Amino acid sequence: MTAISQFSGRNIGLPPPILLALLYGLLALSGMALLKLPFAATINLTWMDALFTSVSAITVTGLVVVDTGSDLSFFGQAVVLALIQLGGLGLMTFATLVLSSLGLPIGFEHRVFLKEDLGQTSLSELLSLVKIVLRVVLLCEAMGVALLCFVTVPEFGWGMGLWQALFHSISAFNNAGFALFPDSLTRWATNPVINLSIPALYIIGGLGFGVLWDVSRHRRWNPLTLHSKLMLVGTVGLLLWAFILFAVLEWNNPGTLGALDSTADKLWVSWFQASTPRTAGFNTTDISQLHDPTVLLFISLMLIGGGSTSTAGGIKVTTFIVLLLATYAFFRRRPRMRAFGRSLGFEEALKVMALLTIAGMVILTGMFLTTISHDGDFLNLAFETVSAFGTVGLSRGTTGELDTLGRLTIIAIMFLGRVGPLTLGFFLATTTPTRIKYPETKIYLG
Amino acid sequence: MTAISQFSGRNIGLPPPILLALLYGLLALSGMALLKLPFAATINLTWMDALFTSVSAITVTGLVVVDTGSDLSFFGQAVVLALIQLGGLGLMTFATLVLSSLGLPIGFEHRVFLKEDLGQTSLSELLSLVKIVLRVVLLCEAMGVALLCFVTVPEFGWGMGLWQALFHSISAFNNAGFALFPDSLTRWATNPVINLSIPALYIIGGLGFGVLWDVSRHRRWNPLTLHSKLMLVGTVGLLLWAFILFAVLEWNNPGTLGALDSTADKLWVSWFQASTPRTAGFNTTDISQLHDPTVLLFISLMLIGGGSTSTAGGIKVTTFIVLLLATYAFFRRRPRMRAFGRSLGFEEALKVMALLTIAGMVILTGMFLTTISHDGDFLNLAFETVSAFGTVGLSRGTTGELDTLGRLTIIAIMFLGRVGPLTLGFFLATTTPTRIKYPETKIYLG
Ligand SMILES: [K+]
Ligand SMILES: [K+]
Incomplete structure (x- = not known):
């Protein structure tokens, strides 16, 4: 309670997790109001449509x-884009702020002095951090726009082409997955420029600010932090795993890869679809046509998500790696988790368990409520629920069919999936030292 | 490696996990051979049928x-019953042996001296332990037979009635879930004797040998071990939770509770069905008629399972409680897991993470293979997979429809679900002390 009560006077004024949840809630409601304006849409948007779209964008x-x-006007699309940018930026800033206060080396000790106690962070320090993050974000997005223009301008002319490039670049870097076409990016399924630039944007955006800063500063492997090393190895590993498995499972599926003629085209789509379920959420093939085993692969990838301090969601790649390290340590019969010459301690273990428990409960409750509200295929409902939790956005078409309870459930899960892990990060950042020490004991497990 | 290489000479001779897996494998194959004998069945059993039945019984x-x-003769049923008894007894003995070598107070320190190093356990010590366990098991089963006779003898006469009572008592205490009727125990759905004695048997059998011994020795709350306290509180909590939720969800379902007239009958069935998914696997209503949300409830209960050193499966109640304790500690911002004045340490955390990771991988792989092999409703396939992993045995009817790959997958999962957690228990029982100490570091999570 000490840390929370220190939020007063010239400091931010509210405990960060509550501040963050309030901020996202407020932005979501503002977005809803703006989208409800008559000139925001070409169709008659209900309040529920507007709220759903706004929450989906801000998260x-x-x-x-x-x-x-087609259903939103240029103004409506601009509102969505602004919500995406604010949502992504807010994420990166807040996550970096919270996690750097854990005393983690994020690489700019000399530029912003982030105090150990999060409650002592002043508004000016926060703004300095936002500026740094903003510079990185805008640089990446600008490069994305330049690359995408090579495709969009020839196809749509300068005006519309630039807008397309801007929209998809921002949507990609922020791992938002919003696209201006009803079938996402399927029209460019085999376009090499799209297949390289869009994934580059969302993979970089999904690595996390800490990793980007660390890599740009050192440019060599050895001096990188353990976090950066694990994130880079984990990301490459997951991309390879998903790429191979997707290609093998879908190669002859007439609804997806089987419809493509050349091996190169099949490989492009496999690459894109293998990289997108970990939070990006774009698609270049029909997700509702995937075989059931592929759907399971996607669910597991959506659950893992991307990196901390990034625009990605899920339980995070590092959480997944800690689980693997714990399993390895267990089988080697060593009471230590190790990687790259470092060991991980009890607090990490505690946090992983808490994260998994909460993720499990949110997803189970979500599936529970959507199965009550909607009598559809369970695999599709599970897919949409995990997609909302990991803020992925891939859909097998069920979201559109949901009734009010179902939509409210998905809205709540998107919100929890976004704000939840950051809030959790805050709790360990302000650990209360234990005064009473209980005798340690053992219990039977397994 | 030291612990393993010490298994030689006058000791057991093989590392316990391999010994256990071999033993169960051998028993399963013997069971298959016996069930293939012409007089074991009234129909023509295939090798696959015999193997499946044998593995299902031994696990x-x-x-x-x-x-x-109806498909098995009296001899065939006796083979199944013998496999169940051997499987359950082996479980309890081995689990007690492994876990007591962790230095846990299991309550008979003066009767059998179980050495810290499992590799030093001699065959005579093992036999002493088996004798103690066997005495407890036979006592419970005999009481079960006596109670069940009040129902089965009036209905079937002395000969058949005694056999029915014996079969169902042994099947219940060992959490085996085998019944002599195609609709399990539905014929006795509203019979108070059945509704009290059968659940009493499987709940007591599912608490675990350590808890039974602890409780019978102390008969008061305070001197019980932390493990016993957590098991008792957890079991009562899960029973209440499942009872209320099942009744609420199914009250008006015409396929289940809705078909019953009186409130008392509905409550009896709710009680039975709420207690059975955590490994027992009997049913008194049609599982295939459950609403989807109830199926999710069942899946979560089947995953949790019963107690360590018991005849139950799943990740175990204590593992689930550690997850809740970790989450609670996290939100209280305390770097300690506590319960009843004791704290739990890093090894427990490591083991929980390893168990969850392995359980997740086995179940995911199982769902993956069954969806490849069978083009049915995913929820039903997920149900059968988790039912096999938790060695529960509840079915929505899909198991009968599976082809060879599907059946082999279920066989493998039953085997892993049974032998796996015990094997894992062994690994921490023989932790190698770390020689090199790596510097501890932090990474971003969540
Ligand atoms: K997304
Ligand atoms: K069972």
């Missing part, structure tokens, strides 16, 4: 109940 | 591809 999820490209 | 799962009561 950078990308699940939709209206078609962003 | 005390209860998933069936033939009807135990």
Whole structure:
């Protein structure tokens, strides 16, 4: 309670997790109001449609109940884009702020002095951090726009082409998954420029600010932090795993890869679809046509998500790696988790268990409520629920069919999936030292 | 490696996990051979049917591809019963042996001296332990037979009635879930004697040998071990939770509770069905008629399972409680897990994470393979997979429809679900002390 009560006077004024939840809630409601304006849409948006779209944008999820490209006007699309940018930026800033206060080396000790006690962070320090993050974000997005223009300008002319490039670049870097076409990016399924630039944007955006800063400063492997090393190895590993498995499972599926003629085209789509379930949420093939085993692969990838201090969601790659390290340590019969010459301690273990428990409960409750509200195929409902939790945005089409209870459930899960892990990060950042020491004991497990 | 290489000479001779897996494998194959004998069945059993039945019995799962009561002869049923008894007894003995070598107070320090190093346990010590366990098991089962006779003898006469009572008592205490009727115990759905004695048997059998011994010795709350306290509180909590939720969800379902007239009958069935998914696997209503949300409830209960050193499966109640304690500690911002004035340490955390990771991988792989092999409703396939992993035996009817790959997958999962957690228990029982100490570091999570 000490840390929380210190939030007063010239400091931020509220405990960060509550501040963050309030901020996201307020932005979501403002977005809803703006989208309800008569000139925001070309169709008659209900309040529920507007709320759903706004929450989906601010949480950078990308699940939709209206078609962003045709049902929203240019103004409506601009509102969505602004919400995406604010949502993504807020994420990166807040996560960096919270996690750097854990005393983690994020690489700019000399530029912003982030105090150990989060409650002591002043508004000016926060703004300095936002500026640094903003510079990184805008640089990446600008490069994305430049690359995407090579495709969009020839196809749509300068005006519309630039807008397309801007929208998809921002949506990609922020792992938002919103696209201006009803079938996402399927029209460019085999375009090499799209297949390289869009994934580059969302993979970089999904690595996390800490990793980007660390890599840009050192440019060599050895001096990188353990976090950066684990994130880079984990990301490459997951990309390879998903790429191979997707290609093998879908190669002859007439609804997806089987419809493509050349091996190169099949490999492009496999690459794109293998990289997108970990939070990006774009698609270049019909997700509702995937075989059931592929759907399971996607669910597991959506659950893992991307990196901390990034625009990605899920339980995070590092959480997944800690689980693997714990399993390895267990089988080697060593009471230590190790990687790259460092060991991980009890607090990490505690946090992983808490994260998993909460993720499990949120997802189970979500599936529970959606199965009550909607009598559809369970695999599809499970897919949409995990997609909302990981703020991925891939859909097998069920989201559009949900009734009010179902939509409210998905809205709540998107919100929890976004704000939840950051809030959890705060709790360990302000650990209360234990005064009473209980005798340690053992219990039977397994 | 030291612990393993010490298994030689006058000791058991093989590392316990391999010994256990070999033993169960050998028993399963012997069971298959016996069931293939012409007089074991009234129908023509295939090798696959015989193997499936044998593995289901030795792992005390209860998933069936033939009807135990009508497709098997008296001899066949006796083989199944013997496999169940050996499987359950082996479980309790081995688990107690492994876990007591962790230095846990299991309550008979003066009777059998179980050495810290499992490799030093001699065959005579093992036999002493088996004798103690056997005495407890036979006592419980005999009381079960006596109670069940009040129902079965008036209905079937002395000969058949005694056999029915014996079969169902042994099947219940060992959490095997095999019944002599194709609809399990539905014929006695509203019989108070059945509704009290059968659940009493499987709940007591599912608490674990350590808890039974602890409780019978102290008969008061305070001197009980932390493990016993957590098991008792956890079991009562889970029973209440499942009872209320089942009744609420199914009250008006015409396929289940809705078909019953009186409130008392509905409550009896709710009680039975709420207690059975945590490994027992009997049913008194049609599982395939459950609403989807109830199926999710069942899946979560089947995953949690019963107690360590018991005849139950799953990740175990204590593992689930550690997850809740970790989450609670996290939100209280305390770097300690506590319960009843004791704290739990890093090894418990490590083991929970390893158990969850392995359980997740086994179940995911199982769902993956069954969805490849069978094009049915995913929720049903997920149900059968988790039922096999938790060695529960409840079925929504899909197991009978599976092809060879599907059946082999279920066989493998039953085997892993049974032998796996015990094997894992062994690994921490023989932790190698770390020689090199790596510097501890932090990474971003969540
Ligand atoms: K997304
Ligand atoms: K069972």
